Each structure stands twice: as structure tokens, then as C-alpha cells.
Amino acid sequence: MNQQGFHSYLTNLIGEFAYLLPELTLIGGSLLVVLFDLIYGRGKQAQIKTILTLFVLAVTAMLVPMMKAEGYYLNEILFQDSTTHSLKYLFLFIAGASLLYPNSKRQSETGEYQFLVLMIVLGGFFLIQVRNLLLFYVALELVSITSYVLISFAFGRKGFEAGIKYLLFGAMSSGLMLYGLSLIYGLTGGLEISQIAEVYIQGYDTTWLNLSLLLFMVGIFFKLSVVPFHIWSPDVYQAGPTSAVALISVLPKIAVLVFFFHFTQSIAVLGYNIFDWKQVLSAIALLSMFVGNLSALRQDNAKRMMAYSSIAHAGTLLIAIVVGSDFAYEAMLFYAVVYGVMNIALFYFIDWMEENDIQNISELAGLGKQFPLWGVAVTIILLSLIGLPPTGGFSAKLLIFSALWEEYIKLDQAYLLWLFALGLLNAALSLFYYLKVPFYLFVKPSVAKLSPQLSIRRSIYLSIAALVVLVAFFKTDWFLGWML
């Protein structure tokens, strides 16, 4: 490369940095929040800090459509298309919504909390754009380390214990993943995910490649909290602050899932030369659904139940990866959006429970009659989590299972049919525990031990979420059109 060429290369590179404007805004904004905290002192102006953070999120949202790269940029490390933009909006929305949880006041008094929320969004932004394994690892660590700290924000023994537990498991899996990545690098000499496929063409022994892929996937499975890498999640969900749990139950998962989809697309080229990861993924998906749903049956603590429910949902989302078609990608994105809204909304409900010192679902007895609108809204959200019409959850499941069926027709592999039948059966299983909430709300007589309070604002927010979930069913095409 001569001097002239290098110069233009550099200019291009610097020019392409402009595409990172939303990310840079997040970084700048997060520093601003920390500075604010330093200047005005801890514990004060929590309201203003939250508003400032929301402002940063809003500015970022405005910048997303302004700086659009279509395709690869920055030396083919990053990739953008309209889907990444929609996902960015989704992440910004989720982060903003989690900041609005009224009961998270204690966390928001500490400036780092908002800073960390912005960081997790930043990590999410990179995760969906990277096509390079090293940068993926860095982004993933950004998300993970922030999550460990966020979970500890519940303070007290329990919170720290959960944070440490999360950290230990997370560090272990990160280590395994890094080991896998090193092996991949050693085998291919490259870190672009598209390069992995070239290994076989060059004629290497695939044993090592299999091992490295497996190690890499273990790391992913941990982040998605699918069986058997799920043991951390119930404890973490239970002990963590609700707003943080809502955030980490959705954002990192969707981000990792999107990256994983592209990753599997590139190794799909290798076909049958590597181990049959599709079957492995199918087994893990089924296991997650069964273990998640069956364990959730016995939970009375709302957050533990949601932990198991999210394990089951991660299993369902894995189906899209097994299928791997364009249709499946769309279905997965739609599912992710709906799931994001549902989860944020349901944790909002749990936030209200905690505000009124309610930990267990059975303590909700009779409250639905006291707050009918609130109860109906949460019932709609739960129906969507089960996947019943007329809710977006049903459309999402319908799309994913349609994609699966189509793949079965194409490949005619028996395990896909099993995945289809047993996966649907899980919808019936999940009915038991999700329905427990409206059951206690409406059917069980009130025990009248508590006198919970409910602000109008809460009712309105949850009703909006319920409405979104309904619209996602009646106007599925709007959502899909927006995503793609």
C-alpha cells in the first residue's frame, strides 16, 4: 500500500466513524451523567439524573436514522442495515422504560446506575453490528460486566451474593468463549465470522474446529441462559433490582441472539463437515422449554417464575437459529420485539408488587377486583407470554413455528418435527403458571392483609404496553414492516 493509498484508506476510515455517531453520543452522554453526579454530589437530584439519561437516550434515538451505513463499514468489522436500526430503537426503548420504574429510586440515586444503563445499551448496539469475533467479545464483556454491577445494585447481602454468583458464572463462560475464539483464530488466522468457513476449504482437521465452535457456543448459551447453562438466572433475577433485571432479561439476550444468528449463518456453509450443531441446538431449545416451563410451575416468587419463563422463551427463540432461513430471522426479530415489550411490562408489574411489599404471586389474591384495569392489562401481557391469540405473543409463536415447519418440509429431518410438536406442547405447559397471576388476581378471594397503592401513571403505562401487544397481533404487518 503506497502512501497515497494509505491516506485515502485512512480518510475513509475516519469518515466512516461518523456512522458511529449514536454510539459516540451514548459514550459522551454517559460521561455527562457521571460528571453530573460528581459535581452535585451523591444521592441528590436523582430525578434530574434520570431525566438527563432519558434525554441522552432520546438524542441517540434521533441520531440513529441520521447516520445510516448500509452494509459493512469500518474495515468490515461492523455492519448496519435497517434491522440494526430498528433494534437500536428497541434497545433505547427498553432502557428508557426500565429507567421509568418508579420503585428504582434507590438505584437511580447513585449516578453509576444510569451510567451503567447507558453502557449496556452501548454494548447492545455493538453486539448487533459486529461481524468480527474479537470485537464481539469486547462488546459482550461490556454488556456482561455492566450486568454484574447492575445486579449488585440491589445492595444488601442478597444483591451482592447474586452479583458475585453472576460474575463467577459469567467469568467462567467468558473464559471458555475466549478460549474458543483463540482456537478459531489459531485455525483461521482471521477473526471475521465469514472467514471461519474458509477453514474447511483449506483442508484442516475439523476436530479442533468443532471444539472451538463448541466452546464459543457455550459462552453464548450462558448469556442466553439456556439449559444447561441457566442455573445462575433464577437467583440473579430474584435478588437483583427489578429495573435492572428487566433490562438484562431482554436486551443482552436479543443482542446476543442476533449476533448468534449471523454467526450460525456463516458456519452453515460448512454443512455436515462440522458437528451437527442444529441437532444440538434443537435439543438445547427443547430442554430449555421443558426445564424452564416445568420449573416455573412450582415457583411462587414472581421474579423466579419470570427467570424460568425467560429460560423457556430463550429456548423458543433458539428455534429460529435452528431454522436459519430469512423467514426465521424475521420471525425471531418479531418475537424479540414482542418479547421485549412483554417482559418490560411484566417486570413493571413486579416492580409495583415490590413497591407494595408483595413478593409472591399468591399474595396478589383479590387485588384484581380492586384494580380492574391494572389486572386486565397484566392478564393481556400474560396471555401474550403464553402465546394465545389475540396477542402479539401468538403471532410471534406462529411465525417461528411456521418457519420451522417450512424448514421441516425442506429438509425432512425427524428432529425438526419433534421440535415442532414438543415446542407447541410447551405453550400448554406455560399456561399453568402464567395463568396463576390472573387466577390470584381475579379468582381467589382477597385476604385483605395489605392495602396496596396504585398510581394512575402505572395503570396508563401498563395499559399502553397491553395495547401494543394487542396491536402486534391485529397489525402484525406494521411491526414486521418496521423491523425490516
Add this chain to the structure above:
Amino acid sequence: MILDHILSWLIFVPLLAAGIMLFVPKDKAQLFKIIALAATAVELMLSLVLLAGFDKGLEGYGASSLQFAEKMDWISLNIGSFGSLLIQYYVAVDGLNILMVLLTAIVMLIGVISSWSIQKSVKGYFLLYMVLTTSVVGCFVAMDLFLFFLFFEFMLLPMYFLIGIWGGKRREYASMKFYIYTLVGSLFILMVMIGLNLSVVEAPGSMVHTFDIMKMMDPANYLPDALLGFGAATDIRMWAFVFLMIGFAIKLPAVPVHTWLPDAHVEAPTPISVVLAGVLLKIGGYGFYRIAYSIFPEYATDFAWVIGLFGVLAIIYAALVAMAQSDLKKLIAYSSVSHMGFVMLGLASLTIEGNSGAMFQMFSHGVISALLFILVGVIYDRTGNREIGNFSGLASKMPYFSATVLVGFFAALGLPGFSGFIAEFLVLIGAFDAAVNDAVLSTWMAIAGLVGLILGAAYFLWALQRMFFGKFWIKDESWNLPDLDKREWFMILPLAVLAILFGIFPGLLLDYSNETIIGFVEYIQSQSEINVSLISGGN
């Protein structure tokens, strides 16, 4: 003008009423009842208008014989390489469902009157009741499988709450059991629905995947390499048929998946029992016709014997179980299972008589079972008890009530002159015909059906004798037993009159369904030959 969209009105009037109720303050209990009554009365009027405008002479079965059709694109999804997916708002009636619409309107109206005594959270109750009405009507008239499924599922939640909140002692258990059973059934249907949608397109050569049931009936619309098409994988189509049959059999319910029904009935409040037995069960039977048989006609003959067997099993087994019941409501619940067995037997016969009988049975049982559950409600309201052994000689104390029970029981056991007799008679003729001429059923099945009738007479008469005749005695002296009041007369009389009216003039109803039933039977025969040849041609 209103006739153009009469079906939409039928579907959405109750929902509209529910919308109005939302804005009525909670403490105006009477107003909710009046709104509900008005809405269901409008439903009945609309369905009568529908009946009046219905062309009874329209022959054939399929898209061309549908009347009052409304079709509108609803959701259109572009799904990449695979084409697009179209969900339509498509409602229509023909001879198969017009009577079901009428039945729904009648039973729902009676149900509202029967709900007059509801005290507990009246607003919630009638809201759910209205939503239930909408979904039941929608389910009967939907011609788009997705729409059908939507209404089918949407029935469950109101029902769950109606049993779960306003039910008896073990209502929590019963409502959950109801929900789980029906949901498992609907998952079977959902699986086939997804498969069908991916296999069927709007027109040959198009890439628009449709849920239109009428399109699913034409083999030309199937993609050549689709899983549920007529390609190599023939077994899949058979399994799809079996899955649909299982799904609807749970709803019907057929033995051995009937166990949710007695629990649900026993725990449900009287009006909900009326609705459950009166119309909800019929959706299972209707689903056999409209969906399972219509889309997979080639298995109708192959499975006729098995379906007939399950029908007979239900008739005999449920009748025997009913005989052993000590709870009057449970007895009637089992008699429902037994009577729905006739629907399966009539369907399996594949004859015009048998199928007319099955259709007629659905209507007739809807009216009669509603009557019976109201009669049980009468005694339960007064005493909070319905053990057969706790009562004796009621006839002397409550003569009018006893007389109506006599009428109800006679109608239920199939005495000539009542509608139940015509229905079961036609089914049995069809079964004999099928056994003798087409050999799709065995002769013993028809005979067993006859035995079922005798068993039915036995348990009804025995219960009658134990409770109403003999010396007056009740377990608890403090029970106050006044005779029927005005409101009860208002529910019982129309139903009893209908049971007798249609028993004497069955043509009033049969005329509406006759041409379609003829068309349906012909369609099953001719289309199954075509499909079979396509399948064997594919191999």
C-alpha cells in the same frame, strides 16, 4: 343495508355491548343485566332475520353455497422468499352453521335471563359473558381458519373466569382443567393450521398462502411439494386429519377425553352450564364437519369405523356412568357426553340421514340440555344441594316444576314427539344404512346406539322416580321449596316449547340444513375419490 353485514353485526353486537358496559359504573348492577339482555335479544332478532333471508334451496357444498359472505383482507405478511401469508376476515353461513347461529342466539338469551340472580361482581360477569357470546358466534361463522382459531381460543379465557370466579366449591380446579384440556386440543388444531397454511395458496401458481377453508378444500390450491399436499408423504395428511379429530373431540367431548366436562359442569354456575352444554360443545361437532372432514375428505371413509366406534363408546359408556351418579347435575353432564356420541355416530355414517340427524342432534341437544341445566338450577337455587338421594316426592310440593322436569327428561331420553327423538332416530337410520349398504360401520354399532337410548331412558326415569315420586321427604327440613317463579317460567317455557315444536315439525329446521347436508355428503364422496387418486398418483 344491514343484511349485507348481518354476520358482522351478529359477531360484534355483544362486543359493542361489552364496550358500553365498560363505561357503566360498577354499582348499577341492574343496568348490566338490561344491556346484556338487550344485546342477546338483538342477537336473536338478527339471527331470525338471517334465517328469513337464507336461501334454503341453494344446493351444493363449498364456496358457491355460502350465503351472506363477507370477505376482507385483514393481515397480509410478506415473508421473504417464501411468498406471503394472508389472513382474511371471512364470514359466511350455509346449512351447516346457520342453525348453530340460531341456537347460540337462543341459548345465550336464556343464559342472560338465568344470570339474573348473579350477585357477585356483576360488571365483570356480564362483560365476560358478552365477550364469550362474540367468540362463540364468530367461531361458528368464520370461514378463515385463522379467524376460526382466534375465536376458538378466545372463548377459553372468559369461560375460565366465568367458571373460576362464579363457580362452586372446586371451581379453581375445574376451571383450570377445562382450560388445559381445551388448550391442548387447540394446540393440535394449531399444528395442522400452520401446516395447512404453508401448503395452501390462494390460487394455483400464486405464492399467497391462505387460511381460507374453502381454498383448502380444493387440491389444486396445494403446493406440489408441500407437506400437507398430495405428494409423497401421504401419512402426514392422515395425521393432520387425526390431530384435527382429536382437537375437536376434546371440545365435543368424546370418551376418553371427556373428563373435564363433568367437573366443569358441576362447578359452573347454572347459566354457564347452560351455555357450555348448549353451544360450546357444538363447536367440537361443527369443527368435525367444517374443518376436519371438509379439508381431509379422503379419510372420512377409512376412519368412519373408528369414529363410529368412539361415538358408540361415548353413548354407552357415558350412559352407564350417568346411571351411577348421585349428583343430578353430574348425571346431566354425562348424559351430554352420551348424546354428543350420536353426533359422532351420525357423522361417521356418511349418509344423508345420519348427517342430518347429527346436525339436528346438535341443535336439539343444545335446547334440551339448556333446559335440563336450568331445571337443575331451580332446585340448586332453593337448597344449595342437588344430590338425588336428598329429595323424594317433590311432585307433591312443586307440581309445576315437576311437570317441567318430566317434559325435560322425556325430551332428553328421546321420547317420540320431542326433538331428541327425531335426531337420534335419524342418526340410527343413517348408521343402519351405512352398515348395510356401504359397510363403513358395523351393524352392532347401530344396535348399540339403540341400547344407549334405552340406557338413557333408564337413568332419566330412575332419577325422576327417586326424586319426584313417592312420599315427600327432604334431607333438610329448613329447605324452602316454592314452585317456579316468573323468571324461571320465562326460561323453561320457550325451551320446552322449542323441544316439542321441533319434535313435531322437524322440517322447520331440517329444511335449512338439508341441501347443504346433501351437498356435504356428495362432496365427501366425490372429493375423497379425487384426493385418493391424487395421493396414489403421487406415489
